[in-house]
Amino acid sequence: MPDRPTQRTLTTSRPVDEAVRWLIRVRAYFLKEVREIRRQPLLLISLVAGPLLVLVLFGAGFVNSNPVLRTALILPDDLPAGVRAQIISLVGLNFKLVDHVYTPDEARAALTHGDLDVVQIVPDDVFGKLQRGENPTILVYSNAINPLVEGWIQYLAYVQVNEINKALLTEQTRLAQQQAHTIGVRIAVGITRLTDLEREVSRAEQEAIRQELRTLRTLIIQFRDALPPENLFAGRGDDIEQLRIRADEAIRSLDEVDAILASGDLERGLAELRDSREALMLLDQQIAIFVSIAPETIVSPVQQRYQNIRTESIGQASGAYPAVVYYAPGVLALLVQHTAVSLGALALVRERVMGAFELFRVSPASMVQLLIGKYLGYTVFIAVASAALTAAMHLLGVPLQGSWSLFALLLLLLTIASLGVGFLISAIAGSDSQAIQFAMISLLLSIFFSGFFISRDSFAAWIEPVSALIPMSHGVAGFQDLMLRGITPGPEVWIDLGIIAIITFGMVTFLTQRQFRRA
Amino acid sequence: MTSTRANVIESQNVSLMFGENAGVFDQTYTVPEGTILGLIGPSGCGKTTTVRLALGLYRPHKGTIRVFGANPATFRSDHQVRIGYIPQQFVLYPNLSVTENAEFLASLYGMRRHQIRRRLDELLDFVDLAGARNRLGRQLSGGMQRRLMLVGALMHDPDLIFADEPTAGIDPVLRRRFWDYFRTLRDQGRTLLITTQIVSEAMYCDYVAVMRQGRLLAIDTPQNLKRRALGGEIIHLTLANPANLAKAVGALRRYPHVKDVRYLPESDRELYVTVDDAGDWIPEVLNLLENPDGPNIVVESAEELALTFDDVFIRIIRQWEDQPVDQTADAMMERDLYGQHSARSSHTAHPDDVAPRR
Numbered sequence: 100m101p102d103r104p105t106q107r108t109l110t111t112s113r114p115v116d117e118a119v120r121w122l123i124r125v126r127a128y129f130l131k132e133v134r135e136i137r138r139q140p141l142l143l144i145s146l147v148a149g150p151l152l153v154l155v156l157f158g159a160g161f162v163n164s165n166p167v168l169r170t171a172l173i174l175p176d177d178l179p180a181g182v183r184a185q186i187i188s189l190v191g192l193n194f195k196l197v198d199h200v201y202t203p204d205e206a207r208a209a210l211t212h213g214d215l216d217v218v219q220i221v222p223d224d225v226f227g228k229l230q231r232g233e234n235p236t237i238l239v240y241s242n243a244i245n246p247l248v249e250g251w252i253q254y255l256a257y258v259q260v261n262e263i264n265k266a267l268l269t270e271q272t273r274l275a276q277q278q279a280h281t282i283g284v285r286i287a288v289g290i291t292r293l294t295d296l297e298r299e300v301s302r303a304e305q306e307a308i309r310q311e312l313r314t315l316r317t318l319i320i321q322f323r324d325a326l327p328p329e330n331l332f333a334g335r336g337d338d339i340e341q342l343r344i345r346a347d348e349a350i351r352s353l354d355e356v357d358a359i360l361a362s363g364d365l366e367r368g369l370a371e372l373r374d375s376r377e378a379l380m381l382l383d384q385q386i387a388i389f390v391s392i393a394p395e396t397i398v399s400p401v402q403q404r405y406q407n408i409r410t411e412s413i414g415q416a417s418g419a420y421p422a423v424v425y426y427a428p429g430v431l432a433l434l435v436q437h438t439a440v441s442l443g444a445l446a447l448v449r450e451r452v453m454g455a456f457e458l459f460r461v462s463p464a465s466m467v468q469l470l471i472g473k474y475l476g477y478t479v480f481i482a483v484a485s486a487a488l489t490a491a492m493h494l495l496g497v498p499l500q501g502s503w504s505l506f507a508l509l510l511l512l513l514t515i516a517s518l519g520v521g522f523l524i525s526a527i528a529g530s531d532s533q534a535i536q537f538a539m540i541s542l543l544l545s546i547f548f549s550g551f552f553i554s555r556d557s558f559a560a561w562i563e564p565v566s567a568l569i570p571m572s573h574g575v576a577g578f579q580d581l582m583l584r585g586i587t588p589g590p591e592v593w594i595d596l597g598i599i600a601i602i603t604f605g606m607v608t609f610l611t612q613r614q615f616r617r618a
Numbered sequence: 619m620t621s622t623r624a625n626v627i628e629s630q631n632v633s634l635m636f637g638e639n640a641g642v643f644d645q646t647y648t649v650p651e652g653t654i655l656g657l658i659g660p661s662g663c664g665k666t667t668t669v670r671l672a673l674g675l676y677r678p679h680k681g682t683i684r685v686f687g688a689n690p691a692t693f694r695s696d697h698q699v700r701i702g703y704i705p706q707q708f709v710l711y712p713n714l715s716v717t718e719n720a721e722f723l724a725s726l727y728g729m730r731r732h733q734i735r736r737r738l739d740e741l742l743d744f745v746d747l748a749g750a751r752n753r754l755g756r757q758l759s760g761g762m763q764r765r766l767m768l769v770g771a772l773m774h775d776p777d778l779i780f781a782d783e784p785t786a787g788i789d790p791v792l793r794r795r796f797w798d799y800f801r802t803l804r805d806q807g808r809t810l811l812i813t814t815q816i817v818s819e820a821m822y823c824d825y826v827a828v829m830r831q832g833r834l835l836a837i838d839t840p841q842n843l844k845r846r847a848l849g850g851e852i853i854h855l856t857l858a859n860p861a862n863l864a865k866a867v868g869a870l871r872r873y874p875h876v877k878d879v880r881y882l883p884e885s886d887r888e889l890y891v892t893v894d895d896a897g898d899w900i901p902e903v904l905n906l907l908e909n910p911d912g913p914n915i916v917v918e919s920a921e922e923l924a925l926t927f928d929d930v931f932i933r934i935i936r937q938w939e940d941q942p943v944d945q946t947a948d949a950m951m952e953r954d955l956y957g958q959h960s961a962r963s964s965h966t967a968h969p970d971d972v973a974p975r976r
Contacts, residue, residue, distance in 0.1 A: 120728025127725030131711065131718075138713040138754070454709045458770075461673050461703045462726040463695035 124464045128472020129479075132446075136480050143480075147487045150434045155495065158423025166248045168241075168255070170194035170217040171206045177223060182270055189262045190219060193255040210242045217241050217252055229271060232328060237263065265398055268327050272394035275325045279386045282318045286349075286383045289315045293356065293376040297369060309360040316353040319346050319382070331398065338388040339397070345382040352378040420583060427497040428582045429551040432574030435485055435510065436517040440541050442477045443521020444534040447611060452530065456615060466612045470604070474518055481514045500585030509577045509588065512596040516570040519603025526610040545571040570599055623650035626778050626809040627672055632681035634671060642667050642832040644681070649811060649825070654804050655837075657813040658820055658931065659829030665813035666706060668829070669780050672811065673703060685778070699727055702776035706783050708763045710770065712756035716747055719755055720769050727774035734773070741769045745799065761792045768799065779803065781812045785819065797822040817931040828934050835938045844925065847933035850877050851896035852923035853903055858916035860886040869913045873906055875899060887918075896922035 136142065172190050174183055190196060194217055201209065206218040220238040222228070228235040239256040243249040292308045300308070323346040332340045352375035359368030407418025419425070450456055459469060493499070499506060520541060528534035546552065548562060549571040555563070566572045573596045577588035627649040635641040642664040649655045657665045670676045671683055674690030683690060688697050710719040717738065724734045742748040745765040750758065758766060764784055771779060781800070785793040793816070800810055801822065812823070820826040820840050827837040836843055845851065857866060863886060870879045870891055876899075878892035893899035900920050907915045 119730075123725050123728050123730065127722050130725075131714065131722045134718055135711060135713045454705055454707055457670075457675060457705055458703065458709055458723070459726065460675060461698065461701060462723075463698045463728065464726040 120463075121468065124468040125472045125475070127464070128469050129475045132473055132476025133479060136476070143484060143487075146434065146438055146484045147491065150430050151488060151491050151495075154423060154427060154430050154492070157426065158421065158495070161422045165193070165255075166216075166245075166251050168194045168216040168248075168252060169214075170196055170219060171199070171201045171209065171215050172196055173201060173203055173206060173218070173220045175221060175223040175225070178221070178225065182225075182267065185266045185270075186221060186263055189266060190259055192262075193259055194219070207240065210240055213242070216243070216248075217256075219256070225267060226271065229267065229328065268331060268398045269394045271325070271327045272331075272397050275322065275327065276390045276394060278318075278322045278325050279390045282315070282322050283383060283386050283390070285315050285318055286379050286386070289353075290376055290379050290383070293372055293379070296356075296360075296365060296372050302363070305360055305363070305365075309357060312353050312356055312360075316350055316357075319349050319353070322346060322386075323350070327398070338385055339392070342382075342385050342389055345378070345385050349375075349378045349382040421496075423495065424497050425579075425583065426551075427492050427495070428578030429549075429575045431485065431488060431492070432513065432549075432571045432578050433545065433551060434488055435481055435513050436520075436545060436569075436571040436574060437538075437542055438481055438484060439477060439514050439517030440521040440524065440538050441535075442480070443473075443518045444524040444528065444538040445531060446473050446477070447522060447525035447607075448528045448531060448534045451614065460615055466615045467608060470522070470608060470611065473522075474515065474604075477518055478511070478514050482510070485510055485514075497582065499582050501581035501587065505587060506578075506581050509574070509581065509592070509596075512593065512600065513570055513574040513577075516573075516596045516599040516603065519600050519607060520570060522607040523603050523610075526607050526614065541569075545569050548572065550575050567595055568599065570596060623652060625649060626651050626686060627655075627811065628684045629672070630682045632671060632678045632683050634667060634676055634678050634680075636667075640832070642671070645671075645834055646681075647827060647834060647837050649809060651809050652804060652807050653824040654800060654810045654812060654822070655825045655827060656820055656823030657811065657827050657829055658817055659815070661815060663829040664832040665829055666782055667832070669782050669811065669813060673701065673780060699774055700777045702771035702774070702779040704764075704767045704771045704779070704781040704784050706786070708755075708767060710755050710763070710766060713754060715752050715754055716742070716758070716766055716769075717751045719766060720773055723770035724773035729774060737773055737775070738769070741772055744772075745769055761788045764788060764792075764796070768796075772803075777808055779808055779810045781810065783813050783815065785814060785816060793819070817927045820927045820931075828931060830935055830938065836934055840927070843934065844927075844930045845894075847930040847937070848892065848925065850892045850894050852925070853891040853893060853896050853900055853920055854923045855889045855891055855903070855907075855920050856918040857887040857889070858918045862913070862915040863887055863889070865913055866907055866915050869907060869915075870903070873903075875902065890923065 203220055209215040210218050218240040222235045225235045237260055241252045292311055326343055355371045356375045409418035524534055524537040528537055548566045549569050555566050573592045577592040580586050580588040625648040629645050629647050632645045633643045659665055671678055672685055674693050677691045686697055720738050721734050742751055745768055747765055785796050826840050826843055828835045867879050870876045876891055880890045882888040904917055904920055907913050907917055
């Protein structure tokens with residue numbers, strides 16, 4: 100049986116002793132947490148290996164962020180073979196064309212039963228409608244239930260129709276240019292004939308010229324009708340823009356010449372003959388310009404050239420990172436937040452439910468000492484897990500382009516802010532299962548609103564405060580800046596995380612002290 | 619309770635209600651320094667609440683309670699380091715070893731490493747846990763866990779120890795050892811307040827408080843409680859000849875120091891004779907009955923009836939239940955047959971010197 104110690108050292112009131120005792124109590128909680136976690140090596144392994152494995156699987160298996168859309172394309176029989184091949188090629192860029200040939204009714208039934216995702220029906224007589232100034236419509240049907248997939252279908256169909264339009268117009272322009280080549284020779288002959296008419300020509304010659312000019316008129320009409328829609332030339336400069344008007348003028352003047360020739364009074368129609376010759380000359384000049392321009396340039400005057408400026412600095416063909424690298428900072432932020440929230444969520448509720456609060460309250464230890472000790476213990480654990488995960492990510496090729504010290508600081512701030520959220524859950528929850536439920540809700544919120552998978556810009560402005568309240572939102576942005584861009588995260592990242600950390604610590608202290616008094 | 623020793627705990631008319639009929643009511647008691655007070659009563663009778671009030675975990679709605687002369691609800695750290703507490707359930711950590719659990723608790727009291735090491739070695743030897751010092755909490759048996767809780771409560775060398783049902787769920791041998799520990803601690807000058815549902819453990823206490831429905835029915839030394847319950851001590855007489863039974867009863871009832879004489883059911887030659895002190899009065903009773911000039915009855919045997927504390931406890935409860943509540947408490951107060959020790963607990967309202975609070 101031990102004797103009673105004679106000297107009492109736990110009640111000396113020297114400030115230094117009191118400060119030492121304060122630190123000893125904080126250390127007690129800290130060591131307790133570290134030792135408890137240390138006894139669960141599987142926890143550490145699963146926390147590091149789990150996310151890493153998910154990341155590796157994701158990197159290996161990820162192909163494309165666009166959905167794969169099984170599509171039936173129904174084309175009219177009258178479509179020229181070249182255009183047909185071109186449309187199939189264009190549609191196949193964004194949609195996965197099925198081999199089976201469907202009628203419109205069969206395709207609709209397959210859509211309803213989920214055998215197809217998209218059905219596209221190209222109308223009959225596309226070129227005829229284009230020439231008549233009508234707008235032929237490609238019908239796109241889907242049976243999507245996923246709003247994101249529906250958005251993709253609409254967007255891809257829009258892009259595809261633009262490309263088809265471009266292809267059709269380019270083809271039409273090419274055909275018009277071929278015709279223009281043919282009538283260019285005839286116009287030159289026509290001009291010569293009109294010059295001949297201004298001199299003395301026999302009646303028989305007049306009749307021959309009249310037939311030639313009539314043929315020319317017919318060719319010009321055909322050429323005019325073969326031209327692409329008027330609006331395609333808008334803004335392309337007078338030479339091209341007025342091609343149709345010049346053709347109309349030429350046709351009209353040839354009509355007048357025909358009338359003069361029919362009357363046989365050439366003396367009276369000399370002025371009209373000269374006007375007609377000038378009209379043909381103008382048309383000839385504009386046709387020469389028209390045929391000299393590539394049809395693609397007429398249809399798509401503005402081109403785009405994309406360059407990621409990162410390619411200059413890193414000397415690689417593609418500037419963007421592979422998906423596995425791009426998502427790695429988000430996975431790190433997710434690991435830090437979820438681990439901190441889970442540990443924090445169980446930290447207080449477990450002690451409260453098992454009755455340890457009663458022991459603590461009987462002792463001279465304060466709630467602030469408990470919180471600081473636990474925060475420290477969990478921070479050390481998360482730091483070890485994060486370091487291991489970062490090192491493993493490095494082996495996978497995930498860079499850290501920015502400052503190591505800022506990276507460590509951001510990690511620390513994210514950890515403290517996330518622990519605050521976890522401890523807040525713990526202070527509110529009445530049982531372990533409730534705490535786990537709340538932690539899962541916080542995980543769900545983070546996945547949707549933190550910018551991990553869906554950009555924060557995709558949401559309405561009123562959602563922004565929700566995103567801002569999630570530590571991971573700032574962690575994802577900050578880690579991406581530091582690791583992938585090599586730049587210092589903006590002040591809002593540090594300020595928001597700091598505010599979350601301070602407010603949650605204050606709330607947890609207030610709530611827990613109240614519970615502590617009622618233990 | 620009054621004593622020449624200083625009182626470590628003084629409770630005056632303390633009530634704490636958790637609803638209409640739950641809680642503790644009008645508790646008045648004192649615990650002298652260097653004694654063991656056992657709180658005995660069935661589950662839910664308010665033992666833990668009484669402990670929690672003294673620890674400052676609850677604040678009374680009525681009355682005052684002082685521990686070391688201070689209000690427990692406003693304890694400073696210099697009060698807290700003088701108190702050790704063993705709660706009802708095992709609240710230490712299953713993933714920490716025996717040493718780590720004890721170190722953790724000691725550190726909460728600000729003990730330094732060298733102090734902890736020295737004290738831990740002594741205490742682990744004291745409770746026979748030295749061989750299990752590296753074993754994890756989850757690997758300990760129920761008895762070892764209770765002993766570890768005791769070590770945790772003693773690490774900082776408290777003057778006052780509260781133990782809430784420390785022997786619940788452990789075997790009789792280990793229970794006995796626990797009470798040996800407690801008595802050793804008492805002998806070293808510590809004060810202990812121990813709750814238990816095991817009535818027989820009352821005999822290990824210096825004072826016993828019997829509780830029921832939040833009330834202290836009686837508080838006294840075990841011996842005095844026994845006397846109070848039975849109205850004295852009982853001599854178990856066995857006569858040689860059953861034919862003398864009526865004559866013996868008549869003689870005894872006429873004798874002024876005999877308080878009561880009762881037949882034993884299913885026996886025609888045995889009697890229970892109630893006197894103040896069985897040890898003192900057995901020779902007198904024998905002389906009376908065997909007097910050749912008097913009844914001249916041959917007594918085959920005469921011995922003090924050894925009643926268990928369970929019987930005593932049941933009698934005290936019955937006495938309380940048989941009387942109106944107010945009368946029971948008042949009667950006990952007035953009777954105060956056994957000198958210096960008293961208890962009072964009733965529904966009667968008492969003036970409060972503090973505002974009701976929680």
